[in-house]
Amino acid sequence: MKCLITGGSGFIGSHIVDLLIEKNYEVIVVDKDLKNTNPKAKYYETDITNYETLKKIFEKEQPDLVNHQAAHVSVPNSVKNPTHDAQTNIIGTLNILRLSKEHNVKNFVYASTCAVYGNPKTIPVTETHKLQPESPYGVSKLTCEYYIPLFVKNYVILRYSNVYGPRQPPKGMIIPTFMQKIKNKQPVTIFGDGNQIRDYIYVGDIAQANLKALESRKKIRINVGTKQGTSVNEIFNILSELLEYQLKPNYESERKGDVQKVILDNSKLLHEFNYTPKTTLKQGIEKTILKS
Numbered sequence: 243m244k245c246l247i248t249g250g251s252g253f254i255g256s257h258i259v260d261l262l263i264e265k266n267y268e269v270i271v272v273d274k275d276l277k278n279t280n281p282k283a284k285y286y287e288t289d290i291t292n293y294e295t296l297k298k299i300f301e302k303e304q305p306d307l308v309n310h311q312a313a314h315v316s317v318p319n320s321v322k323n324p325t326h327d328a329q330t331n332i333i334g335t336l337n338i339l340r341l342s343k344e345h346n347v348k349n350f351v352y353a354s355t356c357a358v359y360g361n362p363k364t365i366p367v368t369e370t371h372k373l374q375p376e377s378p379y380g381v382s383k384l385t386c387e388y389y390i391p392l393f394v395k396n397y398v399i400l401r402y403s404n405v406y407g408p409r410q411p412p413k414g415m416i417i418p419t420f421m422q423k424i425k426n427k428q429p430v431t432i433f434g435d436g437n438q439i440r441d442y443i444y445v446g447d448i449a450q451a452n453l454k455a456l457e458s459r460k461k462i463r464i465n466v467g468t469k470q471g472t473s474v475n476e477i478f479n480i481l482s483e484l485l486e487y488q489l490k491p492n493y494e495s496e497r498k499g500d501v502q503k504v505i506l507d508n509s510k511l512l513h514e515f516n517y518t519p520k521t522t523l524k525q526g527i528e529k530t531i532l533k534s
């Protein structure tokens with residue numbers, strides 16, 4: 243099977259590429275910035291907002307499957323520049339969807355996010371929870387969820403919780419940002435009181451969920467999380483202990499668009515794909531430290 247992965251040179255995408263190569267898929271990557279590469283995959287350095295170039299790639303490669311990870315991923319930057327966020331996340335996705343339809347791809351897997359739920363009213367959040375994104379990023383991701391069924395026959399929309407692991411660029415993401423500061427013995431800043439709860443999932447488990455999704459032929463939206471909540475202060479404490487860091491964090495005012503508490507229910511993932519994330523937070527953080 244030939245799978246085209248957008249954003250396959252990024253943090254999550256590159257782990258999916260490695261897993262698919264290991265499973266003997268033929269892998270084609272489209273990414274505007276080649277960073278993490280696998281010698282067995284084929285790369286096109288292209289922006290997904292460029293329809294004409296994408297069209298040529300689809301015509302040449304004729305992929306059976308599409309896995310769409312490329313996106314503008316920062317919540318704070320989406321608040322600062324919602325137009326750029328929408329150009330990549332909405333227009334770019336529409337380009338990929340139009341071509342996936344035209345080439346009759348067998349299955350389309352989309353990287354969505356728990357940000358589509360906004361500040362959840364009930365925890366753990368199930369897929370039937372009201373959709374009320376609170377940032378332009380959440381809105382752009384949710385908009386694509388609505389487009390997908392209009393274009394492709396089979397699709398799996400994976401709503402990831404907070405993903406971490408090796409190759410994650412800091413870009414304001416908690417685990418790599420803290421890790422970098424702590425390793426360099428620099429002060430760490432926590433926005434808000436540090437009691438914000440997130441559901442942290444290891445990237446290897448996200449890659450496995452993507453493989454299950456690509457191998458299926460369904461029409462579903464599904465949470466991919468651990469059903470475990472951890473506060474920002476707890477993450478700071480785990481990293482401080484593992485890296486023997488003595489300084490106290492600095493607390494600054496909360497960032498706009500951040501939600502207070504998200505934990506994803508993952509029963510549907512188990513039910514539909516017979517899969518539950520395997521890596522505990524401590525194991526995942528240890529692997530991340532070792533491989534970073």
Ligand SMILES: NC(=O)c1ccc[n+]([C@@H]2O[C@H](COP(=O)([O-])OP(=O)(O)OC[C@H]3O[C@@H](n4cnc5c(N)ncnc54)[C@H](O)[C@@H]3O)[C@@H](O)[C@H]2O)c1
Nearest residue numbers: 249251252253254273274289290311312313353355402405
């Ligand atoms: N990291 C998380 O915690 C998390 C949580 C929920 C959902 N997601 C989703 O997972 C996907 C992957 O995120 P990630 O954390 O690996 O981010 P990332 O920034 O490491 O990867 C995104 C990749 O997309 C590429 N890209 C961005 N804009 C592009 C464009 N216009 N054209 C072509 N390529 C482009 C980037 O170069 C990058 O390689 C995204 O769709 C994101 O919304 C991530």
